[in-house]
Amino acid sequence: MKTFRKFAFPVLATCVLWAAYSWPLPRHFRSAVPWTASAPAGPVVHAPRPCDSFQFLYHLWLFRDMLAGRTPPMHDLYQFNTGDDGERFRLKTFSFPFSLLYAVFETPLGRAGAYNLVGLTALAFGALFTTLLLRRLGAGEMEAIIAGVVGCAFPYTWFSLMNGSPTGPAMMWWPAIMLGLDMAIVSGRRSGAWLAGIGLLFASCTDPHVFFFSALASPFWALFSAWRSGMKLRPAQPCEVAGVLRCLIPAVALGAAAVVWFLAGLNRHCSGNIFEQSAPIAMAALYSPMPAGLFDIHATGKSAFIYLGIGMTLLAVGGVAAAMRLRMRRDRRPAAPDQPDIFVVLLLACLAIIILALGTNGPFCGRILFALRKVFPPYAMIRQPHKIFCLLPPIAAAASFSALALWRRLFPAQSALRLWIALHLLIFVEFSARISPGLARVPTEAPAYDAAALDAALNARECRAVAIPLRRGTEHDSSLPVYCASLHRVRLANGYSPVVPRSYAKKFLPAFASLNFGVVSDKQIQDLETLGFGYIIFHEDLFFDNTDVLPSSAALERLFDNPRLTVLRKHDATWCFRILPNRTPSKPPAPSLPFFASNFRWEAEEHGFIPPAELVADSSAGAGRAVNMRGGSILKGPERMVFPDGKLCWFVRAKGSGKLAIATKSGDSILEMSVCELKAADWQWISASIPARTSPVSLRAQIEMVEGSAQVDCCALGDARWQSPEKGMTLLIPARSMFHTGASSPDMDAVAWDPSFSPPGSALHGPGLPLENGQYRLTVEYNSTAEQGTLIGRLQARWSDTMETPLKDIVSGCECVLEFTQTCNLPWEIILHYEGTADLHLYGFRLTRVEP
Incomplete structure (x- = not known):
């Protein structure tokens, strides 16, 4: 009974925490998955939307489909499939063993239920391992459960779990590694070494960040366990050290296997020395959270991940004060480390994690991160510094109990415990206030994709499709199309992955990028047919972010008018077009629109301008600054892929007196140049036409001051048919x-x-x-x-x-x-x-x- 309680109570407490923090997910356990931990106000359960959760769900499903024999082993057929199934062979672990758990429970619980069970199981086992570790550190049953569950309540854990990152489930392996190493080193139990080794191996199978940081921290935790146990690393005691090393053989062996697997995975995706594949420091700076996020409950972006709050700070301050008081009382150092020493070491470990998580926003302007990247080159591969927070929860839980042990030596035991519990209740409340779950319904069918699959089956051919918009492959926009493709086993050219196959990025995407504009030439259709593609699936609701110059209707009109395409099925915002073997003799045109909105605008001061042009402050400019141009000044805009169909032009906001030459350039070639007369004391819009082309091309505007002087504020690409209404119109x-x-x-x-x-x-x-x-x-x-x-x-x-x-x-x-x-x-x-x-x-x- 005692053993049952030891394992059951932490799991039950974690289930209660999960239900409270994720509510109303328990009500929609079998129909929805979380997509964010910081949902906006309004309905909690949303329609399906692109998110990382659908991509993680896809990989879990793919492993099950392989076990069922419906997909060849180690073949990721339903994304980035550019025509050759053999190229989709990937030696992957599919987040094992979580994928195995999903495979077992998908049939009774459905896709959503099995996915949610994976998250709940990882959370429960993480709390269990943390609780068992705290019991080894001397905590009582209740104290261990409270601190262990707090370890699972960290906002970082929930943001990772609910955002669909494999980091969330993988975080359960770090407390397992800590527990195993402590068992092996302090108690000499080889089962602990096996647990630590398995934890490292499975962490490498699930998430590279959790594995990297766990492998990096494991030697330090092993040294801490040896130090805590009073072990003396001296020549006079070689037998003791040798015994520990023999006990650690399983952990070292499995850890080495995990490192080999990790490096092999990197090698498959990198060219040259893998340790030279460093992330640019600018990218690390982009993902570095702000220090205010540690205490700001309203922080957004990456800063929201590192929230700790007031309760955790008070706990740390109270522990430091108690440690200092006890240190002043002590006449001599004991033979083994005392609680103050243990608390200080654990707190320093927490501070080190926090400092590294801040990245370039850390102390001394991020110089600690710069130094670490230089001294330890593999760390330069980390582009998201805040990911090291995956190590913090169990270490903070251990420090929390250590603080309680210090208070008990200064105050009556019951008073210290009440204060400790009160602070943990405050921590629970603060962390709960930081979590606002958003749920997305999991579709069980995708009629547009189903139409393509049924048509392909009737024509006795494989169903291969291109989903529009075509993205680079690293944007989560493609996660929902990939998931929909998995529902009906449609081989999709698109995909979503942090590492994009070269066959897609270097060949397929450049060749067919024009599909984003609805432009499909006969040559492209012939190439698609040669590769086995028979369908184009258009998602009009995904043309919304800053990567799209024109709205979805512009592309949809051209697809309608293409004589080699016909609509097979429309469902909600998704259209399925079938590629016809021949041109249709007559086809009614799609309803046309008078103009289209535009999404490409750039500020003059933010891009390259050549002297004698100079930057000036002007409160009437769009961003409070403008570029002052005189004769010979040149202003170069950014490039963007567009389809100039003769209806586009450049709009330039300027004032002054003189002549401006507005050139449309593609690379170094000038396609057309317009010289515009400017005579305006206040801001005025002048336009320059963009010559028509038969296919999309990368364009940019170049503005040159031919004579006179002027200020240029901004430039926008837009529809030449747009006219502001006249008075009364x-x-x-x-x-x-x-x-x-x-x-x-x-x-x-x-x-x-x-x-x-x-x-x-x-x-x-x-x-x-x-x-x-x-x-x-x-x-x-x-x-x-x-x-x-x-x-x-x-x-x-x-x-x-x-x-x-x-x-x-x-x-x-x-x-x-x-x-x-x-x-x-x-x-x-x-x-x-x-x-x-x-x-x-x-x-x-x-x-x-x-x-x-």
């Missing part, structure tokens, strides 16, 4: 002309959002084009089946992060009108926030210029 802005996360209506006259497939949040933006100064009224044209009075969304006009109108509610059954004044003729955007409470059919906006 009304301009109709179709919703489909904007960037959106919804789905085109069947009649192609609106954009629809529905809670079943549209997650809440930012749902539409555009047009991102110049608007003349004046007073405007923006009327929303929409309908909804929601009950009258239901809040459907919120609307605002925005010019920059610091210039925007208040949010205007879109309420079912009520007219929504937003009035604003344009005072700076900057590019403007309509921003729609979808609440996810009801369906919304948005036809467009009527923009009326009203003047007094």
Whole structure:
């Protein structure tokens, strides 16, 4: 019974913690998976959305599919498959043994349930190993359980687990390694060495960061265990040291195997010396959290991962004070390390982890990280410094109990325990306040992909498809298409991985990048057919971030008009096109739009300008600065892949007097140059056309001051058909002309959002084009089946992060009108926030210029 309690109580306490922190995940255990630990206000359970959780789920499913014999062993067929199944052979571990646990429980629990069970199991075993370790350090049963569960309550653990990172489950192996090493070194138990070795091996199978940091910290923990036990590393006691080394043979052997596997994995993805594959320090700086994140409960981004809070700080300060008091009392040092010594060492270990986690934002301007990268070159491979936080929870739990042991020597035992428990309750509350789970429903079918699979089966061929948009492969946008492909075993050219196969990155993506613009030539279709691809699957709700120059409707129109493509199935925001063997003789054109929104704008001062151009401060400029240009000054913009169909132009915001030459360049070649006369005391927009091309090309604008002088604020690529409305005139802005996360209506006259497939949040933006100064009224044209009075969304006009109108509610059954004044003729955007409470059919906006 005692043994059962020792194992059962920590697991049960962890289950209670998991239910409390992840609620309402227990209610949706078999239908949804967490996608974030910092969800915005609003509905907690969202429609399926691209996230790392779907990618992790895909890999767990793939292992099960291999065990079932439906996918060849070690073949990742359903992503980055560019036509040759043999190239998709990958010697991978698929996060074993978590993938085995998933495989066993997928049938009774479904994909979502088995995935959630993996997370819960990893959390429970992490708490169990931490509790057992604390018992070895002298903690009582209750104290060990409390501190062990606190070790699993760290926000870093939950952010990793709920964001879908393999780091979350893999973190259970570090306390197992610590426990095993302590058992082997202090007690001489070889089973501990086996546990430590297995922990290292399985950590290398699950997450490279957890393995790297665990392998790095293991020798230090082994030395700590030896020191704590009073072992003397002297020649006079060789037998004792030799006995410990013999006991550690299983740990060393399995650890060496894990290192070999880890290095082999790196070698498969790197060319040359793997230790020279360092991450640029700029990338480490990008992922370095801010120190304020340690205490700021509202911190965002990577800074949110390292939150510790007030309770943990008070615990550390109390422990330091007690250690100092006891140190002053002591007349001589004991033969073995005393509790103050143990606490100080554990606290220093925690501080070292925190300092390294801060990366370039650490003490002394990050010089500690710079020095470590130089002294220990393998550490330079780490591009996310905060990942070392995976080591902190069990060490902090050990330090926490050590602080309690110190307090008991200074105060009555019950008083010390009450204070300790009160601080841990504060820690639980603080950590809980930092966790705001967001859940995404796990689809059980993807009708657009199913249509491709059924059509391929009818034609007795393998189902190979290209999903649009085509990304570089490192963006999580592709996680949902890959997961959908797995539902119907569609071999997808796209994929999502931190390491992208060369066959995709160097060959396939450059050859077919034009598909992102809806441009598919006969030659490209022939090449796709040669590679075995028969379908194009278009996700119109994924054209939303800054990588897309034009909205999804621009590409969708061209796909509709292509005589070699026909729509096989549309479901929500996903379209399945079949590639036809021959051109269709006649095909009705797709409904055209008067213009498209734009998403490519750059500030003049942020890019290369050649003297005599100079940077000047100007509060009326978009970012408060502009470039002052005189005769001979040149301003070079960034390159972006676009499809110049004759409807695009450059918009340049400038003021001054003289002539500006605006050139459209591709590489070093000038495709067209326009010389524009400028005579304006205030900011004015001038435009220069972009010559038409038959295929997408990488373009940039180059602005040269031919004569006179002027200030240039910014440059935007936009639709030449866009015109600001004249006084008293009304301009109709179709919703489909904007960037959106919804789905085109069947009649192609609106954009629809529905809670079943549209997650809440930012749902539409555009047009991102110049608007003349004046007073405007923006009327929303929409309908909804929601009950009258239901809040459907919120609307605002925005010019920059610091210039925007208040949010205007879109309420079912009520007219929504937003009035604003344009005072700076900057590019403007309509921003729609979808609440996810009801369906919304948005036809467009009527923009009326009203003047007094």
